[in-house]
Amino acid sequence: MVEPKIICVTGGKGGTGKTLVAVNLAILFKNRGFKVLLIDGDVENPNTYLLLNAKLKNKTEVLYFLPKIIEDKCTKCGLCAENCETHALLYIKDSYPIPISTVCSGCKLCYKICPTNAIEPDLKVIGWTYTASAFNIDLFLGELKPAEARSAVIVNKLMENLENVIKTEPEKYDIVILDTAPGAHCDVEELLSGADLVIPVTEPTRFGKLDLLRIIELIDLLKKEHKAIVNRSSLLGYKDKFLKELEEIGIEILGDIPLDEEIVSSYCQGIPLMEEKSKFDRDGAGYKSFEIIFENLIKWGEISK
Template identity: 25%
Template sequence: MSESSAQAPRHPRILAVTGGKGGIGKTSVSLNLALALSRQGNRVLLLDGDTDLANVTIMLGQYPRLSLADVLAGTCTLEQAIFEAPYGLHILPGASGVERCMGIAPSDRLAVMRGLASFEKHYDYILIDTAAGLQDNVIHMIASAALACVVVTPDPTSLTDAFSLIKVLRRRGYRRTPSVLINMAKNAGQAQGIFQRFYTALQKHLDVTPHYLGAIWRDDTLRESVRLQRPVSLSAPSDPCYRQFRVLADMLKVRFNQLEPRRSGFAAYWNRVAERQASAPQVKVAPVVIEQRWLDWSNQLQALINHPDSTSIQQYNALTSCFVQLGETINEDTIEIIQTGLASMPWERLPGAQREHFAAHLRHLADQISPPRREPARPAAPAKRRRQVPEPRYDEVRFGHQDSLLRALREQPDNVSLDTLLDTLTGGRSRK
C-alpha cells in the first residue's frame, strides 16, 4: 500500500548523500535508499551529482545517453533525460550540469530553472548523490538540500575527510545539523563506536552536534549486488540487506518530520547562486598574498607538529584548509609558488607512518585542483652568448679563496682540530 500522500508536497524533501572521499559506498547507499523509498509508494527522483564518475545508472546495468547537461544545452527536455528504474524511481543523470547555467544569459537561465523547479514538485523526495571531495559544486549540492547525510566507514581516512568536509561547510556558512550514516560496519557496537569518535571530534573542534541516522552492515550480498548490477533493494521483502535500507528509509522520514520545511527547492537555490556569482566582483589574488598564506600555514603546521598535544586530525585539517583557500586561486602566477611551498613543508618532522598518511591525503586533495593548462612557449629569438661564470665548488663567502684555504690547511698545527681551525677562519660561521 502506498505510504505517500495523494498529492506531492509543495516542495519535496531533499536529501544530499555525501562524504569526504570516494570508495565509501555513497552511490550504493543513494540508489538502494531511493529504491526503498519508491517501494513504499513515494515519488522519488535521484539526481546523480557526479558527472565524472556517474555510477548510479551503471549499478543498474543501464547506460543512458542523455543527462541534465543536455537539458541545459537545449537538446532534450527534462522528461526525455529522465531514466525510469524499477518501482517507478526516476533518475536524472548529471545533476552537476546545473553549473553550466552560470555562464548563460540570465533570461535563459531563469527559464531553465523555472522548468526544473516546476518539475521538482512532482516528487515526495529528491535524493542527490554528490561527488566526493571539497569542490565548490559539492558544497552547493549539500547546501541546496534540506538534509545532508554524511557517509563514513570504519576507515580512519573516511572519518578525517568527513570531518574536513563538515569544517568547510561551517566556514561557508552552513548551519544545519548533518546526519551521519555508518557504512560497512561489522556490527552495532562498531557502528556506535565510530559515530561516538566522530561525534566527539565535531563537538570539540567545530562545536557541531551531528545526528545519528543509522548504519549499514558489511555484507557479502551487498558487495555481490554491485558486481551483478542489481541493487539489494530489488530483493525480496524478507532479504536482510533490503530490510536495512527499508529501516533507513523509515529513519529518514522521522528525521525530515523533525526539520523545518524548506521554502525553496533545488532549482531555486542554484538560481540564487548564479545571481550572486553574476553580481560579485571578480578579485584576482596577488601572488604575494598567496606566498604569505603559504608562509602563515607553514608556521601553523610546524607549530602543530612540534606541539606535544597536537593530534593528526588537527594537522590534517591545517593541510585541508590550505587547499580549500588556495584551490580557487591557482593561475599562471601562483602555481609555482604553491608547488614550491609544498616542497618546503616540514614533512621530515613527522613519524614515518604519519608522513605516509599525510602523503596519501595530499595526493587526494591535489587531485581536486585542476591547474591551468600552459600554452606551449614560443621559441625565443637567439640571444647573444654570454661568458659563463663557473660556480664556486664550495662556500667562498665563509672560507675565502680556495688557495688561501688550502694554504691554511697545510699549515694547520698538530694540536689544533680541524673544526677549531675552520671556526677561526670563518669567525664561527662554519657550523651555521
C-alpha cells in the same frame, strides 16, 4: 502546492558508499509510494545508472562560453580586459586582447560590454547531461568530458534542470535525492546548498573520520541539517569504538551498514538491494540496516505522503 523534499547524500572521500546509499534510499522511497528523482552529481564518475541497470537517454551537450576576438571589429580599447574579474584577457596597449581560456569563468561580461561587438561566443562542449528511468525512479545524470576541469558547470546545469521541473511541475516528485562527488569542493557545495537534509556517508577508519569532519565543516557553514551513515561498520570490529568517537564530538548518526555479501551481489547484478521485487534476503544484515536507516530518516525529516 508541495515542493519535493531534497536529500543530499555526500561524503568527504571516495569509495565510502554514497552511491549505494543514494540509490537504495531512492528505492525505499519508491517502495513506499513516493515519486522519486535521483540526481547523480558525481560528474567525473557518474555510476548510479550502473547500480540501477538503467539505459541513459536524452544526451544533451553542456556548452561553455569562451570569448573569441574579431580583430576586424576590435578597436583595441581594452575595456573588456579592464572589466574581466578573473583577468582572463591579456591586454597590452594598442594590441588585441588575448583570451586565456584556463582562467575564464564564462561570465560573458566582455561579450556584453564590448562597444563594437568585437567579441563572439566560442562555445565549447565540456560535458553532457542525460536522463534515465529504472525501477520507477527518474534519474538526471551529468558527465564531464575527459580532460575538462569545469565540473561545476555540469552540476549547475543539473540543478538548473531540477529548478525547471520544480517551477513547471512542482508536484512531479515528492523526493529528490542528490548524490554528490567525493570531497568538499564547489560541485559538492552547489548540491549541498540546494538540500533540505544532508547525509554524509563515512567508514570506520581514521581517514573516514577525518574526511567526515571536513565535509561536516562545509555542511555547517551552509547551515544544513545533517546525520551521518557509517558504511562497512563491521570492518575489523571497530564499529562501537567509532560510533562512540563520533557521538563524543557531537556527530549524530542516522544508522550504519555492515559489510554484507548481498550488498556486493546487488552491485554485481545491477539490482538495488532494497528493490521490493528482488530476491535478496529480507532478514540479511544489509537489508535490515537499510530498513532502520530509512525509518530514522522518515522520522528525522518528518517526511510523509
